[in-house]
Amino acid sequence: MVRTVLVFAIACSSGGPPPSNPGSSDGSSGTGSSAPPAVISDDAILEAVYLHEIKAADMKPDETACLRMRDVNGKTGDASPALIAAVRAKFPRVAAASACTGGGFDPVRLIDPSGPAAMFDIGPVVRDAMGVRVKGGGAHRGGGSAREVEYTMTLSGSTATVASERLLITN
Numbered sequence: 003m004v005r006t007v008l009v010f011a012i013a014c015s016s017g018g019p020p021p022s023n024p025g026s027s028d029g030s031s032g033t034g035s036s037a038p039p040a041v042i043s044d045d046a047i048l049e050a051v052y053l054h055e056i057k058a059a060d061m062k063p064d065e066t067a068c069l070r071m072r073d074v075n076g077k078t079g080d081a082s083p084a085l086i087a088a089v090r091a092k093f094p095r096v097a098a099a100s101a102c103t104g105g106g107f108d109p110v111r112l113i114d115p116s117g118p119a120a121m122f123d124i125g126p127v128v129r130d131a132m133g134v135r136v137k138g139g140g141a142h143r144g145g146g147s148a149r150e151v152e153y154t155m156t157l158s159g160s161t162a163t164v165a166s167e168r169l170l171i172t173n
Contacts, residue, residue, distance in 0.1 A: 046126060048071070
């Protein structure tokens with residue numbers, strides 16, 4: 003078994019001036035910019051996971067992706083309107099989880115207008131010494147099955163991508 007571990011370093015600032023560069027006459031750091039590196043938002047990371055799961059789900063043209071979020075305590079709710087809009091820009095048939103019904107053994111359906119749907123239940127974003135990870139269940143269309151995947155993310159510039167998947171639960 004090969005295990006890949008991703009390590010991310012995050013630069014932190016004490017709020018003081020940047021360290022001076024002894025070779026610089028103006029006392030600047032000499033890097034050309036004193037701005038801290040950009041931090042990718044949780045919504046950008048979640049968008050990447052939703053789009054990854056939607057692509058893997060082989061959605062049918064008439065199916066709607068219902069977006070459900072989990073918080074750190076496991077409580078679920080709708081994805082934010084901004085996150086829904088970001089996903090909708092790349093996959094038009096998207097709705098908040100509350101606009102859908104079903105799950106468990108019952109088929110997942112868009113309520114109004116009625117139509118077939120799949121529930122995508124992900125989150126939260128975890129950032130720690132092991133990197134950035136998000137759990138997700140993939141597309142659930144009903145039928146009582148359970149699946150849980152942990153996605154390890156790669157962050158580069160302002161882009162988040164799924165680097166690897168680890169199956170946690172399936173039945």
